[in-house]
C-alpha cells in the first residue's frame with residue numbers, strides 16, 4: 001500500500017486530509033478517532049473543527065502512555081468496534097503520540113483481518129518516527145513491543161502546530177529520536193545541533209527538522225518495509241534503549257522512550273568507538289549534548305543485570321547473540337553487530353561514569 005504523506009504547519013494539513021477523505025477509496029467509510037486524555041482535550045477539537053469529513057466520527061479513548069499498549073486495551077477496542085458494527089471499510093484515525101499510533105495500528109491490523117488506519121501524530125516522537133513505517137505493537141509484562149504487525153498506514157498527516165501543547169519532557173523525548181536520525185544520515189545537521197545550544201528547547205528550531213526526519217525514515221522504509229535488512233539501521237540506540245526503558249517501567253519509575261533512547265545511544269556510541277573505530281570525539285560531543293539534560297537517569301551496578309535480562313528478550317537477537325546497530329562514522333551505520341554479555345556490562349558501567 002502507498003502511504004499518503006501530508007506535512008503542513010497550520011490547518012492546511014487538515015484541508016489536505018479532507019481532500020484525501022473525499023476520494024473514492026473512502027466512500028462509505030466510517031471513522032473511529034483514537035485518543036488519550038491529553039489528545040482528546042488538546043488535539044481533537046482542532047482536528048474536528050477543521051476536517052469536515054471527520055465531523056461524524058466516533059471517538060475511542062484509552063489511558064495515557066504505555067498503559068494503553070496492552071492486549072487488554074486492544075481487546076476492549078475490538079469489542080467496541082464490533083458493538084458499533086464497524087465493517088472492513090471503517091478507518092481508525094490515530095490522533096496522538098507513538099503509544100496511540102502503535103496501539104491503534106495494531107488494533108486495525110487484526111480487526112476483521114486488517115482495516116485501514118491513518119496516523120495524525122501529535123507528539124514529536126510521533127511526527128519524526130512512530131507514525132511512519134507501519135510498525136504497530138503492544139507490550140507484554142512491560143517488555144516493549146512484543147506483539148505486533150507491520151501494517152502500513154493509509155495516510156500520515158503531520159501538523160507541527162500540535163506540538164504547541166506538548167510538555168517539555170515529551171519534547172525532549174522526541175529530540176533524542178531526531179538526534180538518532182541525524183547520527184544515521186547527516187553529519188552537518190548533527191554538528192549544527194551540537195553548536196546550537198538552544199535547539200533542545202527551541203520548538204521552532206525543532207519543528208524545522210521534522211521534514212528531514214520524515215524523508216529519511218520514509219526512504220529507508222520504502223526500500224525495506226519488513227525490516228529484512230537496511231531498515232534495521234533505525235534501531236540505532238534502541239537495543240540498549242528499549243531494555244533501559246523496560247527496566248525503568250518495571251521499577252515503577254518510567255522514563256520517556258526518547259530519554260531511554262538517548263541513554264541507549266550513549267551505550268552504542270561507546271561500543272562503536274570500541275568495536276568499529278568511531279572517532280572518540282563524536283562520543284565526547286554526544287556526552288556534551290547530554291549534559292544539557294539534567295533529568296538524565298543514572299544506572300547502578302545492580303541495575304545492569306536487570307537490563308541485561310531485558311536485552312536477552314530483544315526481538316533483534318539471533319542465535320543467542322544480542323544484535324545491535326553501531327556506527328563507523330556519522331551516516332555510516334553497520335547492522336547486526338553481535339555483542340556478548342561482557343561487552344554489554346562494560347558499556348552500561350562505562351557510560352554511567354562518563
Ligand SMILES: NC(=O)c1ccc[n+]([C@@H]2O[C@H](COP(=O)([O-])OP(=O)(O)OC[C@H]3O[C@@H](n4cnc5c(N)ncnc54)[C@H](O)[C@@H]3O)[C@@H](O)[C@H]2O)c1
Nearest residue numbers: 038065097098099100122123125126130135162165166257
Ligand atoms: N512504531 C514505531 O515505529 C515507533 C517508533 C518510535 C516510537 N514508538 C513508540 O512510541 C511510544 C513513544 O511515543 P510518544 O512519546 O509519542 O508516546 P505517547 O503517545 O505516550 O505521547 C507522549 C505524551 O504526550 C502526550 N501528548 C501527545 N500529543 C500531545 C499534544 N499535542 N499536546 C499535549 N500532550 C500530548 C500524550 O498524552 C502522552 O502523555 C513508545 O511506546 C515507543 O515504543 C514506535
Ligand SMILES: [Zn+2]
Nearest residue numbers: 129177257261
Ligand atoms: Zn524509538
